[in-house]
Amino acid sequence: MSISAALVKELRERTGAAMMDCKKALQATDGDIDAAIEKMRKDGMAKADKKASRVAADGTIAIVERDNAVAMVEVNSETDFVAKNEEFIALADKVATLAIEHRPADVEALLAIDDGNGTLEEQRRTLIAKLGEKMDIRRFVVVDNAGGPIATYRHGQRIGTVVALTAGEDAELARDLAMHIAASNPQYRNAEDVPADVRESEKEILKSQAEDSGKPAEIIEKMIEGRLRKYLAEITLYGQPFVKDPDTTVQKLLKDKGTDVARYVRFEVGEGIEKQESDFASEVKATAQATAG
Template sequence: MTITAALVKELRDRTSAGMSDCKKALEATGGDLDKAAEKLRMDGMAKADKKGARVAAEGVIALASGDDAIALVELNSETDFVSKGDDFKAFAQQVADLALKHRPADLEALLKLDAGNGSLDEQRRGMVARIGENISVRRFAVVAKSGGDIAHYMHGAKIGVVVAMKQGSAEVARDVAMHIAASSPRFLDADAVPEDVLAAERKIIEAQSAEQAAGKPAEIVAKMMDGKIRKFVAEITLTGQPFVKNPDQTVAQLLKAHDAEVASFVRFAVGEGIEKEVTNFADEVAAQAGL
């Protein structure tokens, strides 16, 4: 059967695959559109699996808001160029909307959700095949109301914060969300800091302060250590940090002044914790040119 340009275009419109891939699929299936579409889908899945190990550290944070909860999602790509595409951003929003609607137990359950044209994971793998980059849904969180207002703050599409209040005004909740975006606290308060985090920091402080502690009485050394630990805890906890809009007061003091209390918060920043591959652009071009 002759593979016409019109037939190739019809398959492309149906699958969004490249023209050359559509032509090859039609040739391999004798011009059968259904079989060609299935072949493209299977080939695309195979390509997606091969690209799955590549580092995807760029991307966007997407947010979906409801009456009683807010969902945050991080969708990653290999390059910032891809993350700025409309299809990429639309997919990120679709993932966030489905996370809010269904509130799945984990990432695996989220990716299995029906997205209207296959599961979310099938759509993701299809995008990988079309775009040629690894794309991954890295994480998501659904934060529900906890007695008070719930607020969010988005810094572009690169940082997203959700704060659930036990009590307090919407204005305070918004201010706290902005503070979290700027100051990146790891924990809510001192009680929320895990013991292993404190133990690890204590070892570092002891090693750094060994010379200062030499010859000093044990009780003085203990007080010195405790002071440094308290400073560390203040730096990594929301309530211990100086409020970004007024560094003369801590967030704890801000909350007390407004009779407010935070129940929980989530902060996502694109690519945080992912070890990015550092490449020299000139060397990369030379390598591709065989030099």
């Protein structure tokens, strides 16, 4: 049957899909617009499943603040190009908003939330089909006020931090600490938070290095202790020199201000995700071999 331009336009407005995809869906359903929408939804799911094995290590960090709490999420894409797409960014903002509104227990529960436009999982799959890349809602966190100011910092789209202080009203301090954490990436809050196995592993490395010096045992022990203290200072927030005043540590700064860090979180896009390295020639060769087989 003949499909009118007005019908294609209506379907495009309702789905946001490309004109050609809308026309094909309407032709396949004899002009039934509701059936066409359902077909496009199912096709989108199928396309999303085909992309599931790809690696999505790019993306964006989204942050939403509301009612003395902050939600921060990482949503991944395959390329920086899609990470800058307006619809992708809008999806990330929606994820953060739903996280702070519903406080889901985990990502699976977050994906199951329906905001009236389908579940978040359905919306994710639909956008995958539209933009042609794998997208993952990787992680989220909701941080509550802990008695003092709560602050956030986002460096571009790739790094986001949240800091909640225990006391005071120094919002600038909280903001400065959020920036410090973005720049210095402390792995733990203080030395007491460093797990015993991490300490012992580093101590064994330092011991092996010190023994090669040929110095007496008592000197070696002091060398190990000194180097371990330095290592713990480097990986902990409290031990690090404050970025805006390297002559003072974060711990001293907090003490002078009469407050403490109740909680901090730092997300960096793609951290811990192993990116697939490939080139076009290799992909063509692999495809040719698979076809030949």
